[in-house]
Amino acid sequence: EAQVTQNPRYLITVTGKKLTVTCSQNMNHEYMSWYRQDPGLGLRQIYYSMNVEVTDKGDVPEGYKVSRKEKRNFPLILESPSPNQTSLYFCASSLTPFSYEQYFGPGTRLTVT
Amino acid sequence: TQLLEQSPQFLSIQEGENLTVYCNSSSVFSSLQWYRQEPGEGPVLLVTVVTGGEVKKLKRLTFQFGDARKDSSLHITAAQPGDTGLYLCAGGGAGGTSYGKLTFGQGTILTVHP
Numbered sequence: 001e002a003q004v005t006q007n008p009r010y011l012i013t014v015t016g017k018k019l020t021v022t023c024s025q026n027m028n029h030e031y032m033s034w035y036r037q038d039p040g041l042g043l044r045q046i047y048y049s050m051n052v053e054v055t056d057k058g059d060v061p062e063g064y065k066v067s068r069k070e071k072r073n074f075p076l077i078l079e080s081p082s083p084n085q086t087s088l089y090f091c092a093s094s095l096t097p098f099s100y101e102q103y104f105g106p107g108t109r110l111t112v113t
Numbered sequence: 114t115q116l117l118e119q120s121p122q123f124l125s126i127q128e129g130e131n132l133t134v135y136c137n138s139s140s141v142f143s144s145l146q147w148y149r150q151e152p153g154e155g156p157v158l159l160v161t162v163v164t165g166g167e168v169k170k171l172k173r174l175t176f177q178f179g180d181a182r183k184d185s186s187l188h189i190t191a192a193q194p195g196d197t198g199l200y201l202c203a204g205g206g207a208g209g210t211s212y213g214k215l216t217f218g219q220g221t222i223l224t225v226h227p
Binding site: 004031033035040041042043044045048050056058059090092097099100101102103104105106107 | 119122143144146153154155156157158161201203205213214215216217218219220
């Protein structure tokens, strides 16, 4: 089944404890992206990747890191999480950077206390 | 930052009524997508519009892209309870330094009562 998977689905952590949210797609998509969703603000893009080893900042990159060493994986890293990073996170992928028709993962709900 | 203003934010209607959701921007987008999201799940793509003035129909849903590619609308005819959900518009970058960026509207929460 074609899909985007994220792990974990739920995470409660404390301020400053490094964490990684994994994202994997099995559709051989070139483009991958991370978003956070907050009430009243919609989805905001954190980082995106046009292809392997190519990443760029979205609208809200502060406090986040990403890497794209393999085509299928695009992990999101929070080196020192803070409470304002409590949010619902989505990973998405699309066949090419030009199509913008994205397939989303199921989401990761992160709480930082 | 390219902004997309979506309206209304909330819509509560009775089954059988018609409704329209708007998505407006001062920026030109190369394409615009509409997604639907249900609680606990990721957004699911409904349609992509690319050409200015384009109209696409998906059963009772009609999507339109403005002539100048700065705005879009979603019209639902004879809404049903199964249409309930969060509707999101999203615009693809206009090229240049914005290429690869995707901007989402704030979303419209639609509730259709039986």
